[in-house]
Amino acid sequence: MHKTTLAVAIVMLTPYVCAAGFIEDSKATLKARNFYINQDNRDSGAPNNNSYQAEWGQGFILDFTSGYTEGVIGVGIDAIGMLGVRLDSSSIKHGNPTGGAYGGIMFPSEGDHSVDDFSSLGLTAKVKLSATELKLGTLIPKLPVIFSNDGRLLPQTWQGGQITSAEIKDLTLVAGQIDQVKGRNSSNNENLSVTGANNPQTGRFSNKFLYAGGDYRLTKDLTAQYYYGNLENFYAQHFLGLTYNWAVGPGVLKSDFRYFHSRDDGRNSNDPAYFTTGYYGGTTTKGKVDNNLYSSMFLYTLGGHTLGAGYQASHGDSDFPWLNQGDGGSTYLITDSLIQKFGRPGEKTWQARYAYDFAAMGLPGATASVVYLKGDGINTPDTSNASEWERDITLAYVVQGGPLKGVGLMLRNAMVRNGNLPTVREQDEYRVILSYQLALF
Numbered sequence: 001m002h003k004t005t006l007a008v009a010i011v012m013l014t015p016y017v018c019a020a021g022f023i024e025d026s027k028a029t030l031k032a033r034n035f036y037i038n039q040d041n042r043d044s045g046a047p048n049n050n051s052y053q054a055e056w057g058q059g060f061i062l063d064f065t066s067g068y069t070e071g072v073i074g075v076g077i078d079a080i081g082m083l084g085v086r087l088d089s090s091s092i093k094h095g096n097p098t099g100g101a102y103g104g105i106m107f108p109s110e111g112d113h114s115v116d117d118f119s120s121l122g123l124t125a126k127v128k129l130s131a132t133e134l135k136l137g138t139l140i141p142k143l144p145v146i147f148s149n150d151g152r153l154l155p156q157t158w159q160g161g162q163i164t165s166a167e168i169k170d171l172t173l174v175a176g177q178i179d180q181v182k183g184r185n186s187s188n189n190e191n192l193s194v195t196g197a198n199n200p201q202t203g204r205f206s207n208k209f210l211y212a213g214g215d216y217r218l219t220k221d222l223t224a225q226y227y228y229g230n231l232e233n234f235y236a237q238h239f240l241g242l243t244y245n246w247a248v249g250p251g252v253l254k255s256d257f258r259y260f261h262s263r264d265d266g267r268n269s270n271d272p273a274y275f276t277t278g279y280y281g282g283t284t285t286k287g288k289v290d291n292n293l294y295s296s297m298f299l300y301t302l303g304g305h306t307l308g309a310g311y312q313a314s315h316g317d318s319d320f321p322w323l324n325q326g327d328g329g330s331t332y333l334i335t336d337s338l339i340q341k342f343g344r345p346g347e348k349t350w351q352a353r354y355a356y357d358f359a360a361m362g363l364p365g366a367t368a369s370v371v372y373l374k375g376d377g378i379n380t381p382d383t384s385n386a387s388e389w390e391r392d393i394t395l396a397y398v399v400q401g402g403p404l405k406g407v408g409l410m411l412r413n414a415m416v417r418n419g420n421l422p423t424v425r426e427q428d429e430y431r432v433i434l435s436y437q438l439a440l441f
Contacts, residue, residue: 022076025067028440033059034087035153036432037105039095041425053095055106055114056088059153068128078124080138082154089114102200102327103185106153118187122157132165143174144239144258145211145229146323149330151338152184156329159189160209174227175212183327190325194234196277196286198326204267204274208232209323213239221245233266233274235289235321239332251302258295258334262321264288278318279345279379291316293343297334299353304360308353310334314343335373338392338414339427342375346384349375365398380421388418408435 038054062081068074084107091097091113094104099112107114122138139158140148149156162176180189191205198205213227225241238261245254267274268288275286297310312335314320320343322331335342335349342349351373358366369392376387391414398408412431418424 021067021070021074023067026065026441028062028064030438030440031061031063032436032438033061033153034434035059035106036430037152038093038430039105040428042428052093053105054088054093055086055095055104057106057153058085058087059083061154066126068126072129074128076126076128078126078135078138080122080140080157081119082121083117083119084153085117086114100201102183102190102325106185108186108188118185120157120182120187122182131167132163134161134163136161139176139178141176141178143211143213144225144227144241144260144332145213145237146178146209147330147332149184149328151330152328154184156184157182170217171214172216173212173214176210178209178211178323179207181323181325183325185327192231192234192323193325194231194276194289194321195319195324195326197234197274198324200326203326204233204271206232206234230265231321231323234264234268234276235262236265237262237321248300249302251300254299254301256297256299256334258293258332260291260293260320262289262291262293262316262318264290276318276321278316279381280317283381285381287317289321290318291320291343291345293320293333295334304357306353306355306357308351308355310351310353312342312347312349312351314345314347314349317345319344335375337371337373337390338412338431339416339429340373340388340390342373342388342390344375344378346377346379347375348377349373365400367394367396369394378421383420386418386420388416388421388424390414390416406437409433410435 036056041051060083064079066076066078068076086107089107094114096104096109097112099109103109104114108118124135124137126133126135139160139162140155141158141162142148158178159180160176160178162174165173180191182189191207192209193203193205197203209229209231211227211229216224218224222244227239229237240259242257245252276289277286279285280287292315295310295312297308299306299308323329330336331341333341333343335351351371353371355369371392374389376385378386380386393413396408396410399405410433414429416427418426
């Protein structure tokens with residue numbers, strides 16, 4: 001969406017901001033996040049010989065959501081203001097020694113070191129008619145074909161337009177167009193790309209990502225999904241999903257089935273500058289998008305315990321494609337983990353997970369989880385059976401009462417190891433996150 005389009009929309013909405021409903025239903029929340037991360041690349045082949053990275057910062061997110069004016073057509077404005085302040089970093093620990101990447105592990109880069117602070121403001125004009133809502137401006141979508149990342153100091157945001165409709169009972173329809181993205185370590189909007197073509201200096205980019213789909217609740221326990229996404233000149237992707245919950249003994253079993261069908265679009269089919277990563281035979285590791293990915297996940301919850309197991313298979317010549325600027329992104333995969341995604345050509349991944357909610361034993365607000373994933377059968381120029389594994393541990397506590405009510409502490413640790421994947425780093429990672437949320441009105 002062009003900036004002029006948003007400006008015109010906001011000007012048109014200005015006369016309504018004092019109308020009934022707009023103020024009464026408005027909400028404003030201030031979120032504070034203190035974030036520390038370090039990454040220890042334990043193999044000598046770490047990119048740019050950058051074996052250890054660590055940064056610490058303080059983030060603030062002011063989130064304003066207006067109500068709607070009264071009448072058949074309601075109008076409103078949302079806003080999100082974000083500020084990230086560096087508390088500790090250095091040119092060595094920043095993670096961008098050549099200054100050629102989008103940024104370091106948490107902050108934007110100024111040469112080979114991080115900036116002192118970075119900020120941005122996102123505005124969204126919205127219009128509602130019955131159960132249909134149109135938004136233009138800054139968006140934070142979380143859909144199977146476009147999933148915003150919130151794994152650092154500040155969240156990833158997108159620029160575009162989206163319409164959501166729930167006019168039909170149990171059916172939610174969504175459609176939209178994204179023009180640009182603002183990375184989690186950036187204050188600038190950038191065009192869109194994929195792994196393999198997203199080099200900030202020499203890469204190829206698109207300013208049009210179209211998506212549409214919907215969720216249909218067949219019964220209170222069964223939901224079916226279909227979504228389509230198309231990044232112009234890169235890929236077209238279809239998604240089918242099915243979730244079902246049913247009582248098994250004293251607990252509840254949730255099953256989650258997902259399928260992605262991804263193929264080349266436009267210049268990705270014949271222009272090497274638009275190729276994505278994968279394995280195409282011989283020593284060739286870039287080509288057109290060609291991926292089918294199947295997955296299933298089963299989670300059984302009993303009291304405070306949740307035990308899960310899942311399987312995912314990636315077929316085709318390319319990696320699983322997603323909107324990736326090279327500055328951190330998320331996917332709607334059951335294997336999207338703290339570090340890896342497990343969507344390489346030929347990769348078959350098993351996972352096991354366990355989580356516990358300590359409220360079941362009288363300590364509300366405390367949770368713990370561990371996830372282990374093992375992928376093998378990866379196709380590379382060196383082997384047809386490379387492997388990798390990751391183990392993630394999370395401990396979290398949110399104060400439930402008293403003067404510190406709402407203060408949260410989260411500790412996360414991830415470990416990645418692999419065999420015969422020379423371009424992939426083996427890594428240990430730690431994150432410490434202290435957060436607080438204050439409702440202003």
